[in-house]
Amino acid sequence: xxxxxxxxxxxxxxxxxxxxxxxxxxxxxxxxxxxxxxxxxxxxxxxxxxxxxxxxxxxxxxxxxxxxxxxxxxxxxxxxxxxxxxxxxxxxxxxxxxxxxxxxxxxxxxxxxxxxxxxxxxxxxxxxxxxxxxxxxxxxxxxxxxxxxxxxxxxxxxxxxxxxxxxxxxxxxxxxxxxxxxxxxxxxxxxxxxxxxxxxxxxxxxxxxxxxxxxxxxxxxxxxxxxxxxxxxxxxxxxxxxxxxxxxxxxxxxxxxxxxxxxxxxxxxxxxxxxxxxxxxxxxxxxxxxxxxxxxxxxxxxxxxxxxxxxxxxxxxxxxxxxxxxxxxxxxxxxxxxxxxxxxxxxxxxxxxxxxxxxxxxxxxxxxxxxxxxxxxxxxxxxxxxxxxxxxxxxxxxxxxxxxxxxxxxxxxxxxxxxxxxxxxxxxxxxxxxxxxxxxxxxxxxxxxxxxxxxxxxxxxxxxxxxxxxxxxxxxxxxxxxxxxxxxxxxxxxxxxxxxxxxxxxxxxxxxxxxxxxxxxxxxxxxxxxxxxxxxxxxxxxxxxxxxxxxxxxxxxxxxxxxxxxxxxxxxxxxxxxxxxxxxxxxxxxxxxxxx
Ligand code: AGP
Numbered sequence: 001x002x003x004x005x006x007x008x009x010x011x012x013x014x015x016x017x018x019x020x021x022x023x024x025x026x027x028x029x030x031x032x033x034x035x036x037x038x039x040x041x042x043x044x045x046x047x048x049x050x051x052x053x054x055x056x057x058x059x060x061x062x063x064x065x066x067x068x069x070x071x072x073x074x075x076x077x078x079x080x081x082x083x084x085x086x087x088x089x090x091x092x093x094x095x096x097x098x099x100x101x102x103x104x105x106x107x108x109x110x111x112x113x114x115x116x117x118x119x120x121x122x123x124x125x126x127x128x129x130x131x132x133x134x135x136x137x138x139x140x141x142x143x144x145x146x147x148x149x150x151x152x153x154x155x156x157x158x159x160x161x162x163x164x165x166x167x168x169x170x171x172x173x174x175x176x177x178x179x180x181x182x183x184x185x186x187x188x189x190x191x192x193x194x195x196x197x198x199x200x201x202x203x204x205x206x207x208x209x210x211x212x213x214x215x216x217x218x219x220x221x222x223x224x225x226x227x228x229x230x231x232x233x234x235x236x237x238x239x240x241x242x243x244x245x246x247x248x249x250x251x252x253x254x255x256x257x258x259x260x261x262x263x264x265x266x267x268x269x270x271x272x273x274x275x276x277x278x279x280x281x282x283x284x285x286x287x288x289x290x291x292x293x294x295x296x297x298x299x300x301x302x303x304x305x306x307x308x309x310x311x312x313x314x315x316x317x318x319x320x321x322x323x324x325x326x327x328x329x330x331x332x333x334x335x336x337x338x339x340x341x342x343x344x345x346x347x348x349x350x351x352x353x354x355x356x357x358x359x360x361x362x363x364x365x366x367x368x369x370x371x372x373x374x375x376x377x378x379x380x381x382x383x384x385x386x387x388x389x390x391x392x393x394x395x396x397x398x399x400x401x402x403x404x405x406x407x408x409x410x411x412x413x414x415x416x417x418x419x420x421x422x423x424x425x426x427x428x429x430x431x432x433x434x435x436x437x438x439x440x441x442x443x444x445x446x447x448x449x450x451x452x453x454x455x456x457x458x459x460x461x462x463x464x465x466x467x468x469x470x471x472x473x474x475x476x477x478x479x480x481x482x483x484x485x486x487x488x489x490x491x492x493x494x495x496x497x498x499x500x501x502x503x504x505x506x507x508x509x510x511x512x513x514x515x516x517x518x519x520x521x522x523x524x525x526x527x528x529x530x531x532x533x534x535x536x537x538x539x540x541x542x543x544x545x546x547x548x549x550x551x552x553x554x555x556x557x558x559x560x561x562x563x564x565x566x567x568x569x570x571x572x573x574x575x576x577x578x579x580x581x582x583x584x585x586x587x588x589x590x591x592x593x594x595x596x
Contacts, residue, residue, distance in 0.1 A: 002028055002029045002071060002072060002073050002074050002086075002099070002100040002101075002192070002590075002594075003022065003025025003026070003027075003028035003029060003071070003072045003100065003191070003192045003193065003196070004025075004069065004070070004071050004086075004098045004099070004100050004159055004160075004161050004179075004190070004191065004192050005018055005021035005022060005025060005069065005070045005071075005161075005189065005190065005191045005192070005196045005197070006018075006067075006068065006069040006070070006098075006161040006163075006170040006172070006189065006190040006191070006215065007021070007067075007068055007170075007187055007188070007189045007190075007197070007215075008066070008067050008168070008169065008170055008187060008188050008215045008216055008217060009066070009184075009186055009187030009188055009217060010066075010186070010187045011065075011066040012064075014037055014064075014065045014066060014067065014068040015035065015037060015059070015063050015064075015065065015068060017068070017187075017197075017200075018035050018037075018068040018069065018070040019035065019052070019055070019056065019059070019070065020199070021070060021189070021191060021196035021197055022035075022052055022055075022070045022071075022072045022196075023052055024193075024195040024196045024198075024244055024391075025072050025191065025192055025193060025195070025196050026051065026052055026072050026585065027252075027391050027392070027393055027584070027585070027590070027591040027592075028072060028074065028100075028192060028193070028590050028591060028592055029072050029073050029074025029075075029590045030051045030052070030072060030073075030074075030585045030590075031049065031050075031073045031074055031075045031080030031085075032047065032048060032049040032050065032054075032055075032072075032073045032075075032080050032081070032082070032084065032085035032086075033047065033048060033050075033051070033052045033054070033055040033070070033071065033072045033073070033085065034046060034047025034048065034055065034070065034071050034085045034086050034087050034098075035047070035055070035059075035063075035068060035069070035070040035071075035087070036068065036069050036070075036087040036096035036098070036163055037063055037064065037065025037067070037068045037163075038065050038066065038067040038068070038163045038164075038165060038166075038167070038168060039064045039065040039066070040166070041165055041166045042165060043089075043093065043094055043095075043096055043163065043164075043165035044063055044065060045087050045089060045093075045096055046058060046059055046063065047071075047082060047085035047086065047087065048082055048085060049080050049081050049082050049084075049085055050080075051585070052072065066168055066217075067163055067168050067169065067170060068163075069087060069096065069098050069161045069162075069163055069170060070087075070098065071085070071086035071087060071098035071099075071100075073085060073086060074590040076102055076125070076595055077102075077106070077123055077124045077125045077126075078122060078123025078124050079123070083121050083122045083123075084122045084123055084124050086098045086099060086124075086126060088121075088122060088124060088126050088127040088129070088130055089121075089130050090118075090130035090131050090133060090134035091118055091119055091131065091134060092134060093165075094134075094137075094164060094165040094166070095130040095133045095134055095137070095162065095163075095164050095165075096130065096162065096163050096164075097126060097129045097130045097133070097160060097161070097162045098126075098160070098161050098162075099125075099126040099129065099158055099159070099160050100158070100159040100177045100178075100192055100594065101156060101157035101158040101159060101160075101175070101176060101177040101594065101595065102125060102156045102157055102158075102595050103125040103126065103128060103129070103154050103155070103156045103158065104155045104156035105153075105154070105155040105156065106125035106126075106128050106156075109128040109132065109153060109154075110127075110128050113128060113131045113132070113135075116135070118131045118134070125156075129150055129151075129154070129160065129162070130162070132149070132150035132153055133146045133147055133149075133150045133162065133164075136149045136150060137164070143162075143164040143167050143169075143171065144171060144214065147162050147171040147173070147212075148173075148212065148225070148227070151173045151212070152225070154175075156175075156176075157175055157176035157177045157348070157594065157595065158173065158174070158175050158176070158177055159172075159173075159174050159177035159178060159179040159192060160172065160173045160174075161190060168216060168217060169214055169215060169216035170190065170214070170215040170216075171212070171213075171214055172190050172207070172212060172213040172214070172215065173211070173212050173213075174207040174208070174209060174210070174211055174212075175209050175210060176209060176348070176351075176594075177192070177346075177594050178192050178193065178346045178373070178374060178594065179191075179192065179206075179207040179213075180192075180193065180194055180204050180205065180206050180207065180372070181204060181205040181206075181207065181213060181215070181220055181222075182194070182196075182197035182198075182200065182201045182203070182204055183201055183203040183204070183205065183219075183220070183234065184197075184200045184201035184203075187200060187201075188215045188216075188219060188220045189201070189215075190213065190215060193592075194237055194372075195241075195244040195389060195391070198237060198239075198240075198241045198244060199241040202236050202237040202238075203234050203235070203236060203237075204234070204235050204236075204237055204372070205220070205222070205232045205233070205234055205235070206232075206235065206372045206377065207222065208377075210224060210225055211223070211224060211230060212224070212225070212227075235371075235372060237371075238371070239388055239389060243388050243389050244389050244391060250577070251392065251573075251577075251583045251584050252390075252391040252392035252584045253392035253394050253396060253477070253573055253583050253584055254573055254583075255392075256390055256391070256392050256396045256397045257396045257397065257437070257566070257569050257570065257573060258437055259387075259388065259397050260396070260397045260400050260430075260433045260437070260566065261430040261431065261433045261434040261437070262388075262430070263386070263387040263388055263397040263398075263400065263401050264400060264401065264404050264429055264430045264433060265430045266386040266387070266388065267385055267386045267387065267401050267404045267405055267408070268404065268408070268426060268427075268429075268430075269386075271408055272408075272423060272426060272427065274423055274424065274427055277419060277420045277423060279408050279411040279412040279415075279423070280412070281383060281408060281409065281412045283381065283382060283383060283384075284365075284381055284383065284409075284412065284413075285381075287337070287365070287381060287413065288413070289311065289316045289318075289337055289409075289413045289414060290316075290317075290335050290336075290337075291316070291317045291318075291335050291336040291337070292308070292311055292316055292317070292318035292319070292336060292337050292338075292339060293318075293319055293321060293326070293331070293333060293336045293337070293338045293339070293357075294307055294308050294318065294319070294320045294321065294338075294339045294341055295320075295321050295322075295323040295326045295327075295338060295339070295340055295341070295350055295353035295354065295357075296320070296321075296322075296323055296340070296341035296342060296350055297322065297323050297324065297342075297347050297349050297350055297593070298395070298472065299343070299394075299395040299398075299399050299469060299472060300341040300342050300343060300347070300350070300395070300399075300402065301320065301322060301323075301341070302399065302465040302466075302468050302469040302472070303341055303399055303402035303403055303406065303465070304320040304321075304339075304341045305320045305464065305465040305468070306402075306403055306406060306462060306465040306466075306561065307320070307339070307341070307367075307402070307403075307406035307409070307410075308320040309461065309462055309464075309465070310406050310407065310410045310462070310558060311406075311409075311410050311413075311414060313416065314410050314414035314415065314416050315414055316410075316413070316414045319331075321353070322349075323340075323347070323349040323350040323352065323353040324349040324352070324353075324596065326353040326356065327349065327352035327353040327355075327356050327596075330353075330356055330357070330360070333357060333360060333362045336362060337362075337363050337364070337365055338353070338354060338357035338362050338363070338364045338365070339364075339365045339366075339367055340353065340354040340364060340365070340366045340367065340368070340375050340379060341367045341368075341402060342366070342367075342368050342373075342375055343368065343369045343370070343385075343387075343390060343395055343398040343402075344368070344369070344370050344373060344591070344592040345366060345368035345369070345370040345373025345374055345375035345376050346370070346373055346374055346375070346592050346594050347592065347593055347594070348593060348594050348595050348596045349593070349596055350375065351374060351375055351378075352596060354366070354375060354378065354379060355378070358378070363380050363381075364378075364379040364380050364381070365379055365380065365381040365382070365383060366378075366379035366381070366382045366383070367383045367385065367402060367405055367406070367409075368382065368383075368384065368385065369384065369385045369386070369387050369388075369390065369398050369401060371384060383405055383408075383409060384405075385398060385401035385402055385404070385405045386401065387400075387401035390591075391584065391591075392583070392584045392591075393476070393584060393585060393586055393589050393590065393591045394473055394476055394477050394572075394583070394584075394586070396473075396569050399469060399565065400433070400562050400565065400566070403561065403562045403565075404426070404429065404562065407422065407426060407558055407559070408426075411423065418556075421556055422556050422558055422559070424556075425555050425556035425558070425559040426556075426559060428555070428559075429555070429559050429562065429563075432552070432553045432555055432559070432563055433562070433563060433566055435553050436551075436552055436553070436563055436566045436567060437566065437570075439551065440550065440566075440567060440570050441548075441550065442550060442567055442570030442571045442573075442574055443570070443574040445533055445548050445550065445571055445574075446570075446571050446573075446574035446575040446577075446578060447574075447578065448531075448548070449503045449531065449533075449575070450575065450578055450579065451501075452480070452501055452502060452503055453481070453499065453501040453502055454480070454481040454482065454483070454497065454501075454502045455471070455474050455480060455481070455482040455483075455502070455503055455505065455575075456471075456482070456483055456484075456485065456494070456497070456498065456502055456503070456504045456505065456525075456530075457470040457471045457474075457482070457483070457484040457485070457504075457505045457506075457507075457568065458484070458485050458486070458487040458490060458504060458505070458506050458507070458518065458521060458522075459484075459486070459487055459506070459507040459518070459561075459564075460486065460487045460488060460514045460517060460518050461514050461557075462557065462558060462560075462561040463487075463507040463508075463509070463514075463518075463560075463561055463564060464484075464486045464487075465561070466507055466561050466564055466565045466568065467484035467485060467486070467487075467505075467507065468484035469484070469565060469568070470482075470484060470505060470507075470565065470568035470571075470572070471483050471484035472484070473568065473569060473572040474568075474571070474572045474575065476586050476589060477572055477573070477576040477581055477583050477586050478572060478575050478576045478579055478581055479579075479581060479586070479587065480575070480579075483497075487506070487517070487518045487521040488517065488521065490521050490524065490525070491521070491524060495524065495525070495528065498525050498528045498530045499528065499529065499530065500528075500529040500530060500531070502530055503530065503531045503532070503533055504522070504525045504530050504531070504532050504533070505533045505535065505568060505571070506518060506521070506522045506525075506532060506533070506534050506535070506542065506546075507534075507535045507536075507561075507564045507568075508522070508534055508535070508536045508540055508542040509535075509536060509537045509539065509540075509552070509555075509557065509560040509561075509564065510537070510539055510540070510557055510560070511539040511540045515539070515540040515542070516540070518542075519540060519541070519542050519545065522534070522542060522545045522546070523545055526545050531547045531548075532545060532546045532547050532548075533546065533547065533548045533549075533550060533571075534546035534548070534549050534550070535549075535550045535552065535564045535567045535568065536549060536550075536551065536552070537551070537552050537553065537554045537555065537560060537563075538551060538554070539554060550567040550571070552564055552566075552567060
């Protein structure tokens with residue numbers, strides 16, 4: 001977790017550039033923030049607990065420097081205090097380090113350094129790094145050699161950036177935490193993610209595990225652990241800096257909910273041949289799906305549940321797994337394709353699962369949003385969902401993108417009998433989502449149920465993952481109790497929780513057996529006085545038993561589960577907004593969880 005940034009070459013503007021970068025990385029953590037600037041022989045460090053505004057309020061003016069690094073934190077070791085904020089310094093105050101990841105052997109190193117007389121200020125794992133560098137410098141090493149020697153002592157995951165007073169360069173190392181360089185004509189950047197510097201350049205270099213980089217006024221070099229230069233490809237980013245702004249919306253989450261029609265159009269573009277009734281996923285070649293294991297976390301796990309159900313209903317044995325469990329207790333995988341489902345492509349649990357699969361020689365596919373992410377680069381195949389940058393911690397448009405991409409994957413590899421109907425529904429999907437957004441009464445529904453004891457979500461088949469996702473969205477941004485259940489499971493226990501103060505959101509589409517059975521479950525909760533909100537396409541009579549209805553257009557059963565989720569996103573959003581919650585930066589969370 002955490003976001004790091006560094007820049008060289010923006011003298012007079014270094015502080016603003018670093019703080020701007022941090023504002024774009026806050027989605028990665030917002031417990032504290034800090035900066036370090038090298039100004040000749042001086043090294044200035046300012047850091048503060050709380051969101052970036054807290055740092056801004058203590059920065060004041062007059063902080064100069066030609067080289068800078070910055071950090072925004074999601075706490076792992078030690079609470080979010082000023083002293084635990086990065087950058088961390090050595091005893092002399094001449095070395096400053098920012099870090100994303102976890103140093104697993106930090107306690108051993110800390111004991112060793114403490115015994116040698118080093119004094120520690122924080123509870124963090126990171127602080128051992130500047131002290132290790134200090135020792136190497138004291139022994140006469142150059143900053144570069146000292147940095148390499150310190151990194152060689154570390155076990156665990158790290159994206160590290162280091163500055164040393166009197167040297168106009170940033171030293172960088174990567175292992176298991178993302179790092180990308182940004183190359184502008186007048187400056188060089190490093191960051192955990194591209195939005196940090198996208199305003200200044202679209203040319204990037206992705207660092208790999210075990211690589212080091214040095215940024216100075218002359219440019220940049222990348223080397224391996226032995227100092228041997230590595231030739232790196234320069235990539236061009238295809239999205240604009242404006243896409244990482246709020247475009248007039250109160251929150252990124254609302255903006256991203258409203259971006260869904262465009263995101264889905266991008267996902268479908270060039271891949272759907274409606275006349276031919278075919279889907280072309282050129283990037284997958286002749287990939288055959290004999291057996292599929294899907295590994296994911298959080299919202300992406302709900303997408304994996306949805307994807308597995310789609311593939312199974314087309315005859316492909318497909319099973320979803322929590323990534324963290326798959327990594328430690330992998331099932332037999334002969335002839336399976338392991339699909340890593342991850343918006344960021346950087347989630348440590350999911351990477352551990354795909355790496356475990358690769359270790360056993362199993363073929364992998366990354367279904368991700370993030371071009372150049374670790375998972376995209378490490379996997380044998382990549383299917384991009386093309387949703388564009390998602391900044392709000394709560395995943396919205398990327399869940400819809402994942403659902404849509406799974407439809408394409410299923411159509412391309414195991415088309416259902418009604419493939420033509422599904423292709424037509426996918427063609428209409430962006431405008432159907434737009435219709436939901438234009439006509440939704442979710443805000444009024446949110447108003448009615450603001451004081452509820454809990455919120456329950458039920459669904460069957462493809463609506464089960466939607467129920468889970470509806471509940472996850474509700475709990476993560478409102479901090480209210482919410483649970484999602486398979487509708488048929490309600491009577492086996494959860495029904496005991498249902499009261500007149502627990503609204504039940506039931507997703508019922510079509511008029512088939514699943515709809516009929518879910519309506520039976522709706523009647524069960526209604527009989528216990530629970531208010532019912534039905535998300536429906538109007539093809540069944542669920543409205544008769546519902547207190548409120550959230551309508552979606554008629555669609556294919558597979559795409560209906562994409563449309564119904566949009567209504568639930570809006571209910572959660574408006575509930576959180578009315579409760580005054582920190583919607584884009586919910587407490588205790590961060591967008592990209594790069595620690596296991
Ligand atoms: C969902 O709103 C959360 N942001 C979280 O559950 C997220 O989906 C999970 O951490 C997985 O992230 P990934 O898709 O980037 O792997």
